Amino acid sequence: MHPDAKVLKGFGGAGVLEIVEDFRGDTFRAVYTVRFPSAVYVLHAFQKKSKSGIKTPTEDMDLIRRRLREAEADHNYRLLLHKEAGKT
Numbered sequence: 001m002h003p004d005a006k007v008l009k010g011f012g013g014a015g016v017l018e019i020v021e022d023f024r025g026d027t028f029r030a031v032y033t034v035r036f037p038s039a040v041y042v043l044h045a046f047q048k049k050s051k052s053g054i055k056t057p058t059e060d061m062d063l064i065r066r067r068l069r070e071a072e073a074d075h076n077y078r079l080l081l082h083k084e085a086g087k088t
Helices: 058-087
Strands: 016-023 026-033 041-048
Touching: 026 058, 041 058
Parallel strands: none
Antiparallel strands: 016 026, 026 041
C-alpha cells in the first residue's frame, strides 16, 4: 500500500484507495483496489480539473465503479483458469 493512500469514499471500506499528488499547480489522482489477494488493479488515473472543492467528479466515480466491476470479473475469471489448470 502506498504510504499516502487514502480510502476512497463510496466503496464500502478500505478496498478502493486513492493517491493524490500535486505537481506544478495541478492535482493528479490515481485510484486502485486491493480487494483481491493476488492482484492490484489500477482503476483510474486522472488530472483533477475542478478547482472548486476536493470531491471526485461523478463521471470519474462512475468510471471507477465500472472498472471495479470489470476488475472483479477479470479476477474471478483468472481464478477459474488457475483452478482448471490445476485439475489437468
